[in-house]
Amino acid sequence: MARIVCAGHVNWDVTLSVDRLPAADGEATIADQAQSCGGSACNVATGVAALGDDPAILGSVGDDEHGHLAERSLDDSGVDCGPLVISEGDTAVKYLVVDPAGEVAVLGNEGANEAFAADDLDSETLGAADHLHLTSQDPDTAAALADRAHDQEISVSFDPGRRIDARDFAAPLARADLVFVNEREAATAIEEYFGPADDLTKTVALKHGAGGAEVLTPCGRYASHDGFPVEAVDTTGAGDAFAAGFLSVWLDGGDDPDYDRCLAVGNACGALAAAERGAKAELSWDRIEGLLAN
Template structure:
């Protein structure tokens, strides 16, 4: 089960740097997005059945997202929230693929504990950190974590974004996610959560709290830390167009292998995540 946001992504790939007060050509596309939905769609494409819990507004954008999810094979447990707009993300992508995101989470903030289905005993919960980072949706995230623990599920958590994580509070985040089996921060988030400047040290520090910590390093690949073991895998070559959704794609690729063989070689799981991320950054949009 994946719990997280559904959104419409408006991706603007700029032909050059921003031009304040003037015009700049851009290729603009509208696509399905949202961290939770991205992970869910990628997992299904990789052969892992998924139920997605979330919320959309009662508008054409929400209906389109639900139709897209159903067409992809995701089983939606998605509430339509009257009077609320569906979430929208504007992603401004500069040459080289770096992006800035403007987020209106809309109906995602209405997610409530009752919106999260009871997990299957012994299953897996993937929680998008955005669910915890706002006080309106936080109770749903906490309820999902508690229900997963009670059902004996493994749990993966993606911290989502360094700036809102810092505002939320590192201590509160670590307490909320203490029972997670696997955490998936990027390097900036890992440094913030541990106070370690070196990503490898940060990965080891997180692995002292959780059975597995995986830290993504952008163009430098990713790290897996578990116990006293640290594994690094390099990124795959890619002509980077847009980094939107790369972390979600990585998480799904890694989970698709790890869930099938949790005692297997972590290099295989890392490589699967890096391959999925490389495929996503080669074009505009998160999936």
């Protein structure tokens, strides 16, 4: 069991299942709706908790109904909310509009999800961790957290998410030992932040959605996995579920992780998430091993 601190956004998600993603001046019909705690830090923390690891979460929510619901949901999922900051602002609310093919459009307000700072994570909680996982957040906060982790010889991973081309994540990307990116994010980041593909400065897990994933490492190791053929109904949080599964295996592997299994488990988690409505995937080792066996 690894102690993992997940840092980043904690939102309240409202998922709207629609018959189509409307174009400008268009209209869609809402077929179903649901609400849950969301945000990448929340999704990864609940994912690794479901896989038997011991997560804590650093993020911020408002002192409002959505914030209290989010904290309760995290606590019920086995996530340590001790580092969670309760801000005077409103909790960030994201409206996730999902079409029948599982494609997603996101509407949201910033709310209080960046009201936390690096020093809101106390030294005792950080020192007890095996790993720090950073998700999309203020770049300076992410870099400061990574520096603090490395000062205590704690490994760091970073998933910059869809804002990689809108924010300067050079500092936290440079400090991460492991980076998660999808194809679009990689097109922005691989050469600029990581160096040439044949001379990487860190381990990169490259996600291809339904096409699986691959890993490239600084020492030249390479692994790939084709993924699993599932019918996608909502891709929200699938990348976070992949990260949760990958990290759980990666951290269990010590100095010589089995990247083939990291990818297989990560892809299984992503597939399970994509086959369900909402960002919070119902992960379990029984379900993962069932996919792997088939």
